């Protein structure tokens with residue numbers, strides 16, 4: 001398995017950048033998710049990595065080799081990268097074992113070794129009893145496992161997955177997530193996993209690169225993205241909660257700053273002395289009758305085990321959790337504890353509101 005590195009990677013279509021100076025390193029054996037809204041450049045980054053497209057600027061390095069750059073382009077078949085697509089892309093006229101065996105046939109692996117490796121890959125993906133079936137006789141989840149086995153069998157240097165579970169229903173998705181985790185643990189593969197489903201990204205990946213408009217906004221462990229978002233986009237896109245503007249009061253302490261948030265003075269966690277916004281997760285909000293900040297309940301949905309409330313606090317939409325159903329229109333007091341504050345002077349307030357109200 002190999003380290004994958006992007007340096008100033010740029011790709012334009014008709015002069016418009018789909019990738020705009022991507023710098024990132026994915027460690028050998030690391031599981032990284034690319035998360036971002038439709039059109040942000042996720043598939044383009046995978047296609048460049050696989051060698052289906054050439055960059056306009058910048059370089060891609062795999063295991064220390066330059067595979068794409070100004071003076072070098074290694075074709076897809078020579079990159080030894082495995083790819084799993086949303087559409088499975090199986091050979092319809094080959095059986096399950098025929099599909100899985102194919103990459104080894106292309107590499108002229110002797111028959112005996114081929115059979116042993118195919119059997120191992122089928123075992124690992126739970127497909128042993130399906131070896132002789134045709135793809136048309138399989139469910140979506142089983143087909144995706146064949147695609148995974150086919151990719152695993154030739155021991156690629158990295159595995160790229162483009163929304164591999166998007167075609168599957170919710171229950172099957174979560175069981176397939178377990179299959180991917182197990183696959184990663186057993187193979188130690190370097191994996192780059194594209195999704196626009198944040199719960200999938202947060203559940204599966206060691207680190208998540210949050211993309212927007214061809215750039216990486218933040219590249220960090222899931223819990224860091226959630227607890228310490230770098231800007232309004234990440235705070236609104238990853239995890240639940242609200243993003244609201246804040247004003248400096250002039251008081252601070254190491255790692256903390258006292259801000260005026262919705263008219264209340266609140267001590268916030270922060271890495272900067274001059275934050276402009278706070279990310280308020282539902283856990284940071286306590287509802288109580290005597291809290292000074294008043295809000296009106298505008299939404300209440302049952303999540304199983306608890307309710308998700310949307311509150312209007314002076315025109316800002318907050319999200320809180322409650323154990324009891326609440327009546328729409330009711331007024332409640334809100335106290336905010338320990339939110340994360342960051343500086344994002346370019347934030348477009350309307351964009352933030354749209355994201356947090358969704």
Ligand SMILES: Nc1ncnc2c1ncn2[C@@H]1O[C@H](COP(=O)(O)OP(=O)(O)OP(=O)(O)O)[C@@H](O)[C@H]1O
Pocket residue numbers: 013014017018036037038039040041042043044045196
């Ligand atoms: N071959 C192409 N020709 C012209 N524009 C393209 C081409 N491929 C991608 N684009 C544009 O590049 C941008 C990024 O596309 P990309 O497919 O990488 O997005 P994505 O993040 O994978 O989105 P989705 O979540 O919808 O799959 C989009 O604006 C898209 O329209």
Ligand SMILES: [Mg+2]
Pocket residue numbers: 042043044
């Ligand atoms: Mg895509």
